[in-house]
Amino acid sequence: MNLTSHSFEPILQKDAAAxxxxxxxxxxxxxxxxxxxxxxxxxxxxxxxLILLIAxxxxxxxxxxxxxQDLMATNQSPSAEHWFGTDNLGRDLFIRxxxxxxxxxxxxxxxxxxxxxxGVIYGGIAGFFGGRIDKVMMNIVDIxxxxxxxxxxxxxxxxxxxxxxxxxxxxxxxxxxxxxxxxRGQILxxxxxxxxxxxxxxxxxxxxxxxxxLIPNSLGPIxxxxxxxxxxxxxxxxxxxxxxxxxxAPMASWGVLASEGITSLRSYPFQLFFPAMAxxxxxxxxxFLGDGLRDALxxxxxx
Amino acid sequence: xxxxMLIRIFxxxxxxxxxxxxxxxxxxxxxxxPFTSEKNIPAAVLKNIEERYRLHDPLWKQYIDYLGxxxxxxxxxxxKYAGRTVNDLIRESFPVSLxxxxxxxxxxxxxxxxxxxxxxxxxxxxxxxxxxxxxxLGVSVPSFVLATLLIYIFAIKLxxxxxxxxxxxxxxxxxxLTLAGQPTAFIARLTRSSMLEVLAQDYIxxxxxxxxxxFLILYRHALKNALIPVITYIGPMAAGILTGSFIIExxxxxxxxxxxxxxxxxxxxxxxxxxxxxxxxxxIIGLNLIVDLIYPLLNPRxxxxxxxxx
Numbered sequence: 001m002n003l004t005s006h007s008f009e010p011i012l013q014k015d016a017a018a019x020x021x022x023x024x025x026x027x028x029x030x031x032x033x034x035x036x037x038x039x040x041x042x043x044x045x046x047x048x049x050l051i052l053l054i055a056x057x058x059x060x061x062x063x064x065x066x067x068x069q070d071l072m073a074t075n076q077s078p079s080a081e082h083w084f085g086t087d088n089l090g091r092d093l094f095i096r097x098x099x100x101x102x103x104x105x106x107x108x109x110x111x112x113x114x115x116x117x118x119g120v121i122y123g124g125i126a127g128f129f130g131g132r133i134d135k136v137m138m139n140i141v142d143i144x145x146x147x148x149x150x151x152x153x154x155x156x157x158x159x160x161x162x163x164x165x166x167x168x169x170x171x172x173x174x175x176x177x178x179x180x181x182x183x184r185g186q187i188l189x190x191x192x193x194x195x196x197x198x199x200x201x202x203x204x205x206x207x208x209x210x211x212x213x214l215i216p217n218s219l220g221p222i223x224x225x226x227x228x229x230x231x232x233x234x235x236x237x238x239x240x241x242x243x244x245x246x247x248x249a250p251m252a253s254w255g256v257l258a259s260e261g262i263t264s265l266r267s268y269p270f271q272l273f274f275p276a277m278a279x280x281x282x283x284x285x286x287x288f289l290g291d292g293l294r295d296a297l298x299x300x301x302x303x
Numbered sequence: 304x305x306x307x308m309l310i311r312i313f314x315x316x317x318x319x320x321x322x323x324x325x326x327x328x329x330x331x332x333x334x335x336x337p338f339t340s341e342k343n344i345p346a347a348v349l350k351n352i353e354e355r356y357r358l359h360d361p362l363w364k365q366y367i368d369y370l371g372x373x374x375x376x377x378x379x380x381x382x383k384y385a386g387r388t389v390n391d392l393i394r395e396s397f398p399v400s401l402x403x404x405x406x407x408x409x410x411x412x413x414x415x416x417x418x419x420x421x422x423x424x425x426x427x428x429x430x431x432x433x434x435x436x437x438x439x440l441g442v443s444v445p446s447f448v449l450a451t452l453l454i455y456i457f458a459i460k461l462x463x464x465x466x467x468x469x470x471x472x473x474x475x476x477x478x479x480l481t482l483a484g485q486p487t488a489f490i491a492r493l494t495r496s497s498m499l500e501v502l503a504q505d506y507i508x509x510x511x512x513x514x515x516x517x518f519l520i521l522y523r524h525a526l527k528n529a530l531i532p533v534i535t536y537i538g539p540m541a542a543g544i545l546t547g548s549f550i551i552e553x554x555x556x557x558x559x560x561x562x563x564x565x566x567x568x569x570x571x572x573x574x575x576x577x578x579x580x581x582x583x584x585x586x587i588i589g590l591n592l593i594v595d596l597i598y599p600l601l602n603p604r605x606x607x608x609x610x611x612x613x
Contacts, residue, residue, distance in 0.1 A: 142314065143314060143317055143318050143321060144321075146314070146315065146318040146588050146591060147318060147321070147322055147584065148542045148545070148546070148583060148584055148587045150542075150546045151546065151580050151583055151584065152325070154568065154580075155326060155329055155330075155576070155580060156329070158568060158571070158576060159329050159330070159332055231443075235445060238445050238447075239445070239546075239549075239550065242447055242550055242553075243549060243550070243553075243565045243568060243569075244565075244568065244569055245568065255445075258445070258447065258448065259447065261451075262447060262451050262554065265451050265454070265455065266459060269455060272448070272451055276444075276445070276448040276451075279444075279445055279448070280440075280443050280444045280445070280448065283442070283443035283444070283445075284439065284440070284443040287439055287442060287443055288439070291439075
């Protein structure tokens with residue numbers, strides 16, 4: 001072995017990395033960082049923001065309205081004038097898809113906010129008070145859980161008559177169970193934490209502990225459930241529209257547009273293609289974002 | 304164990320009663336009777352009809368009567384089609400739906416489980432990405448879009464398969480594929496994630512260290528354990544395929560129960576809506592009950608203290 005004096009030089013610390021202390025991160029920063037690393041989730045997020053922007057601003061960009069008919073230009077193929085073509089009454093499909101975005105998205109968002117409100121309050125109370133209250137409340141949820149939900153949404157729509165507000169009501173009533181279960185489970189495990197004891201020692205009331213401490217700390221699973229509930233609501237509305245229980249004409253959600261497109265599939269396939277694409281892209285975006293959020297927010301899958 | 308089963312059965316019966324009650328009173332809360340849409344019915348005829356359907360009885364008496372009939376499996380007559388009962392309708396059309404449903408379930412299991420298992424074994428390789436891509440797509444595309452797409456390609460452009468109607472295997476391929484789409488995607492995702500979890504367990508390492516063949520490890524140790532969560536999905540899957548059939552049977556003009564149900568919604572044929580909803584509910588709840596009762600037998604880790612795990 002050939003040893004020179006060079007071999008005995010101490011190795012200097014070359015990089016500062018070993019000494020570098022990582023700045024501490026809050027849970028939210030950590031989650032956001034992880035979400036940003038997930039490409040699909042970010043694509044989903046940007047796609048949703050874009051769709052929202054288009055839905056809000058889009059209809060102003062054109063002088064046409066969703067109900068404007070031009071009987072001289074019915075069933076036209078996509079062109080520079082009518083980007084998505086026209087339907088059998090000469091209505092511009094592009095405009096109708098834009099307005100449809102408003103309706104479909106607002107159905108998704110409002111229905112999931114309703115679920116959120118009912119589910120969080122119900123699950124929160126059950127989990128927080130525990131004991132007999134919890135047992136009774138969760139037994140009710142278990143029993144309702146056995147009911148095939150979609151059938152009941154259909155029944156409600158038959159009873160309530162089709163219409164936008166009634167869709168909100170039916171979806172809100174029907175889909176809060178999962179949220180309630182998740183919130184309850186979360187609260188149940190959180191309420192044994194020391195900071196709850198600390199808050200209680202400081203004299204905080206039950207409601208304050210529940211709404212200021214426990215529910216904000218269960219936000220992760222709540223947000224995940226909500227993100228995945230929105231596409232489900234949009235889906236359900238499309239389904240309802242298809243069996244004739246959706247919003248009333250001339251308003252049209254994507255579901256209505258798609259089911260109108262199906263009737264003329266053989267002659268004018270583009271009339272189905274565009275609304276179907278709109279639904280599928282939105283679903284895909286929400287699913288990507290939901291999956292990404294689950295990976296980013298759920299501490300159980302942190303490895 | 305026995306206690307758990309009894310509680311589950313009791314709960315299911317309670318759910319059924321709740322469903323029947325909710326459905327019954329919802330249907331009767333609709334303003335106007337079922338005959339208000341028919342114009343120009345002579346008052347005497349209307350009176351006779353109402354007499355026949357006992358619409359003059361107080362609501363609670365109608366409810367008791369209906370329950371009594373239900374116990375004898377009598378769902379009552381159709382309001383819109385004279386001389387036909389809801390039972391006739393179900394007897395005629397349910398076998399078609401059942402056939403379609405069973406084929407779809409079989410398809411989604413046969414396609415979904417291997418796809419998920421392969422994706423898990425080749426995690427982060429192209430097989431995984433491809434499977435997950437199709438699975439996400441499958442969850443994102445509404446069934447009626449998938450249906451029309453398949454009809455467009457295979458029936459209109461390629462003229463390989465019939466676009467609609469019923470009779471023979473060729474008629475079944477497209478609707479069954481459409482119905483199987485979403486559950487297949489779901490099962491693939493479920494199998495993949497539970498398979499990944501199982502593959503990380505110590506006993507898989509032990510099996511490998513023992514020198515077992517990869518096939519044996521995969522089949523006997525990994526897949527068998529990974530499939531336990533998939534079994535719980537059978538209940539929701541059946542429900543999904545059932546409701547999915549409403550749309551699919553309409554698009555493909557299949558004379559099944561789903562199509563009749565949608566027609567009865569269009570016609571506001573209340574007894575049929577009521578009867579079919581109850582029939583479907585019994586079916587789904589029964590299936591869920593069976594799955595719940597079998598589940599502990601397959602998964603001995605579940606504690607049976609009469610409470611459902613969650």
